[in-house]
Amino acid sequence: MLAALRAEGLDVVEHPGWRTHSRTAPGRPWGPVHGVLIHHTAGRSSAATVWGGRSNLPGPLAHGLLAKSGVVTVTSAGRANHAGPVAKNAFAAVLAESAKHPRPSVASGTVDGNTCFYGLEIENLGDGADPYPDAQYDAAVRWAAALCRAHGWSAHSAVGHKETSVEGKPDPSFDMHDFRRAVAERLAHGPDWNPLEESDMPSTLGLYDDTPRTLRPGAWTTLPVEHTDLLSGAVAYDALALVTVKAPVGSTVQGRFFHVREDGTRWQSGIVERAGTTGDTFADFGHKGSIGKKEKLRLEVVYYPATPDDEEPVTVSAARVRGLYWKAS
Numbered sequence: 001m002l003a004a005l006r007a008e009g010l011d012v013v014e015h016p017g018w019r020t021h022s023r024t025a026p027g028r029p030w031g032p033v034h035g036v037l038i039h040h041t042a043g044r045s046s047a048a049t050v051w052g053g054r055s056n057l058p059g060p061l062a063h064g065l066l067a068k069s070g071v072v073t074v075t076s077a078g079r080a081n082h083a084g085p086v087a088k089n090a091f092a093a094v095l096a097e098s099a100k101h102p103r104p105s106v107a108s109g110t111v112d113g114n115t116c117f118y119g120l121e122i123e124n125l126g127d128g129a130d131p132y133p134d135a136q137y138d139a140a141v142r143w144a145a146a147l148c149r150a151h152g153w154s155a156h157s158a159v160g161h162k163e164t165s166v167e168g169k170p171d172p173s174f175d176m177h178d179f180r181r182a183v184a185e186r187l188a189h190g191p192d193w194n195p196l197e198e199s200d201m202p203s204t205l206g207l208y209d210d211t212p213r214t215l216r217p218g219a220w221t222t223l224p225v226e227h228t229d230l231l232s233g234a235v236a237y238d239a240l241a242l243v244t245v246k247a248p249v250g251s252t253v254q255g256r257f258f259h260v261r262e263d264g265t266r267w268q269s270g271i272v273e274r275a276g277t278t279g280d281t282f283a284d285f286g287h288k289g290s291i292g293k294k295e296k297l298r299l300e301v302v303y304y305p306a307t308p309d310d311e312e313p314v315t316v317s318a319a320r321v322r323g324l325y326w327k328a329s
């Protein structure tokens with residue numbers, strides 16, 4: 001675990017005795033492990049509590065405590081009292097690595113979450129006002145990604161306590177879908193991947209192309225805008241594509257940016273959907289991300305007619321990509 005966390009670029013501190021500090025005992029097993037569970041402490045200076053527990057709940061209360069600074073203190077390598085009962089429907093979604101994480105249902109039954117989840121306590125009041133500094137949030141993403149990577153899991157094995165708890169736990173106080181997207185982006189790269197820091201000197205991305213392009217219904221089509229590769233090399237970007245297409249009312253146009261790696265495999269951003277309108281449809285697709293040294297940024301779109309049997313293609317009359325990018329220094 002330690003090696004995986006450090007390989008992911010985490011600043012890890014070992015609490016003395018962490019390797020043998022656990023709740024594991026006969027009748028209280030640890031493993032097999034199936035996922036990672038994210039918590040907030042709902043307090044400050046939680047180190048003693050996460051290690052030793054509370055009067056009604058013996059410690060350790062997590063496998064790691066993540067400070068505001070982004071430093072993780074590892075507190076256990078075995079069973080910890082953090083998950084409590086986990087709803088069976090939520091657990092099934094983790095096992096299936098489903099993209100859909102259902103609301104935890106008591107009626108579905110429960111499993112012992114402390115057997116099968118790693119737990120991270122993130123120091124935060126959880127009141128919605130206390131911020132998660134960038135260094136802390138980034139470290140939480142790295143912690144989850146490191147364990148998912150070590151076990152060969154996808155980002156869908158990373159869930160929040162609020163997504164599994166049948167006791168109405170509210171933590172963590174950030175959006176878990178955004179969190180999983182960030183974990184997935186890390187997993188699409190190697191553990192040593194470092195998203196580029198945005199320097200004070202961005203370059204402007206401004207591409208325009210009015211070559212007509214045909215979109216056949218239902219077929220994802222790479223859309224060149226001056227070039228097929230909109231950006232290449234080690235850059236961070238914040239880009240918006242504006243596509244002008246004659247998409248009738250009732251139809252939809254979807255778009256997304258994707259990264260092509262050297263070996264031809266790809267990572268793709270989430271799909272954005274726009275509805276067809278009378279006259280020209282102006283569909284906009286935004287994404288913020290970064291590509292590695294040998295990766296390319298491309299755009300693709302797909303057209304879905306109002307009725308599935310409509311096989312008439314539509315035409316993109318113009319496409320523009322605007323934004324900023326930051327080169328690796």
Ligand SMILES: [Zn+2]
Pocket residue numbers: 038039040082161169171
């Ligand atoms: Zn919790």
